[in-house]
Amino acid sequence: MSDEDGNTEEDKLEILAIEKSPASAGVEQKKKKLKKGVFNREWLKISEYQVFLKEYKFDSSQATCVVCNQQFSIHYRGKADIDNHMKTKKHEKNMKSYNVNQQLITDTIKPSKEKDEICAAEAVLVFHGVKHGHPYVAQQCLTDACKTIFSSSTVANHLSCGQTKSTSIALNVLAPY
Structure with missing residues (x-):
């Protein structure tokens, strides 16, 4: 017995077996792993990142450092890329001056x-x-x-x-x- 496409009952079972096989599930998993890294808004809740990190609106695979005034890629390693940026000398230097400036601004401008x-x-x-x-x-x-x-x-x-x-x-x- 065959259907409109000419497939027999055995062919249908074989197609179903391929669709449900563990080998085909691995293909789908690889596609998910290859997905481009994107900005995760949960990172903004982390206290270390709150001061300097912002989402780059034009490209979700990039983040913005407010302190350094630059964008950097989070495409490959995501959170690890942010940690690497935090360890750069430029960022550390800018963070020191940023913290001092924030303190000065807070101390001198009081709501009246x-x-x-x-x-x-x-x-x-x-x-x-x-x-x-x-x-x-x-x-x-x-x-x-x-x-x-x-x-x-x-x-x-x-x-x-x-x-x-x-x-x-x-x-x-x-x-x-």
């Missing part, structure tokens, strides 16, 4: 509630002027008046909102909203 309040007050003054159709040139006069009226306020004393700054706040901060 007072600065935020000054920025908010300047934005309110500009919004008020825009709402009532006041020219930007008049903002300096309004700022000076606020400094005089509220002389005991540190926020008012630090206001500086002339024509240029008012225009910038109105166009770049308030206008998008």
Whole structure:
């Protein structure tokens, strides 16, 4: 008995045996092993890598070192390639200066509630002027008046909102909203 392709029952059994044989499974496994190495996002969770490692968006077989400002291949050995990059003299030197710079930035730039309040007050003054159709040139006069009226306020004393700054706040901060 044969089917449309002319295969007999014995031929069908032989085809099934080949498809399920361990020898054919080895071929599929080799194909998986030859697959190109790609960036694994789990690496970003490793504390050693968090500081400098980023995924290179244009090629998944590459990684970016933020500290060295360069891309390197992870095509062949993946995580071992990252470890090799970490051991290079250039990376070690850059990491030392990067850590010092991060510490300096963190120590010198502290969020200031007072600065935020000054920025908010300047934005309110500009919004008020825009709402009532006041020219930007008049903002300096309004700022000076606020400094005089509220002389005991540190926020008012630090206001500086002339024509240029008012225009910038109105166009770049308030206008998008």
